[in-house]
Amino acid sequence: MRLWLIPLLLIKLISATPTPIVLWHGMGDTCCMSFSLGSFKIFLEKNIPGVYVLSLQIGNNTVEDFENGYFMNPNLQVEYVCEKLAADPKLSNGFNVMGFSQGCQFIRAVVQRCGHKLPQIKNMVSLGGQHQGIYGIPHCGALRHETCDDVRKLLNYAAYNSWVQNSLVQATYWHDPLDERTYEANSVFLADINNVRTVNKTYIQNLNNLERFVLVMFDNDSIVQPKETEWFGFYAPGQAEKLVSLRESKIYLQDRLGLKKMDKAGKLIFLSTPGDHLRFTEEWMIKNIIKPYLSS
Ligand SMILES: *[C@@H]1O[C@H](CO)[C@@H](O)[C@H](O)[C@H]1NC(C)=O
Ligand SMILES: *[C@@H]1O[C@H](CO)[C@@H](O)[C@H](O)[C@H]1NC(C)=O
Numbered sequence: 001m002r003l004w005l006i007p008l009l010l011i012k013l014i015s016a017t018p019t020p021i022v023l024w025h026g027m028g029d030t031c032c033m034s035f036s037l038g039s040f041k042i043f044l045e046k047n048i049p050g051v052y053v054l055s056l057q058i059g060n061n062t063v064e065d066f067e068n069g070y071f072m073n074p075n076l077q078v079e080y081v082c083e084k085l086a087a088d089p090k091l092s093n094g095f096n097v098m099g100f101s102q103g104c105q106f107i108r109a110v111v112q113r114c115g116h117k118l119p120q121i122k123n124m125v126s127l128g129g130q131h132q133g134i135y136g137i138p139h140c141g142a143l144r145h146e147t148c149d150d151v152r153k154l155l156n157y158a159a160y161n162s163w164v165q166n167s168l169v170q171a172t173y174w175h176d177p178l179d180e181r182t183y184e185a186n187s188v189f190l191a192d193i194n195n196v197r198t199v200n201k202t203y204i205q206n207l208n209n210l211e212r213f214v215l216v217m218f219d220n221d222s223i224v225q226p227k228e229t230e231w232f233g234f235y236a237p238g239q240a241e242k243l244v245s246l247r248e249s250k251i252y253l254q255d256r257l258g259l260k261k262m263d264k265a266g267k268l269i270f271l272s273t274p275g276d277h278l279r280f281t282e283e284w285m286i287k288n289i290i291k292p293y294l295s296s
């Protein structure tokens, strides 16, 4: 073989390696259990031969990973993951990211806050993320409406207390549409990454560096309220029934996060699938996510 061919062959080999995928699990879950993300990782590896999949463990072991999903402030979790990703040599040629439920807004925060310090993040897939927060409790839609409202009011009373904000993960993306001002002033995580208080240009730049931002909504989601938050929709301010879609919302119209620009450039992909929170079939995942966004 001619010597000059060797570098060419190496380049060919490297470029044939699929883009690695980083997963961030949801609340009440961990990185690697065989009945959840552990088997999803194997499923990805089977469908994308040779792919490196990193399922993030937040903490030193499974128990910590589980607990941190409730009690470790997301701002610290994001910092922790930024360092982990920067230190992983297998990601050095760029990678895709995929979030599950609350893992979606956390991995988006990684993209926005440290994307410029990491290798290129190509596509981001969000499965049932709460990008405009939540205002409801699991299965509330199935309960009587007034009961739900009372619980919501109670949670709302406590959620913005600074102790709760700093100690309970879910409070950091609690979003009360009846009191937008308190949310704006006190939300230590979501209001920041959504550029609600000020516009951080680094966030806009880093998010725009994605090739595609794929947002999946579960049509019959009984866990996340409102389910439209999975597409950046939310309740119109001042009430909790009427919904405002991303394209009608302030974050878009004022382009506070660059989402309008991304939308015009065809970078935002809105997908939905029937079924409850995080319920999808393997066929659906292969056809709609793996083949178009994770295979090359
Ligand atoms: C890992 O363990 C150390 C030592 O016990 C602890 O201080 C740290 O908080 C743990 N990391 C996480 C992310 O929980
Ligand atoms: C904007 O975000 C970057 C990245 O997280 C951070 O370093 C910077 O301090 C932020 N700027 C402001 C004005 O908050």
Ligand SMILES: *[C@@H]1O[C@H](CO)[C@@H](O)[C@H](O)[C@H]1NC(C)=O
Pocket (backbone or CB within 6 Å): 219, 220, 274, 275
């Ligand atoms: C699921 O959601 C779709 C769209 O919102 C709706 O048409 C369908 O009736 C729902 N299915 C169930 C079983 O609730």
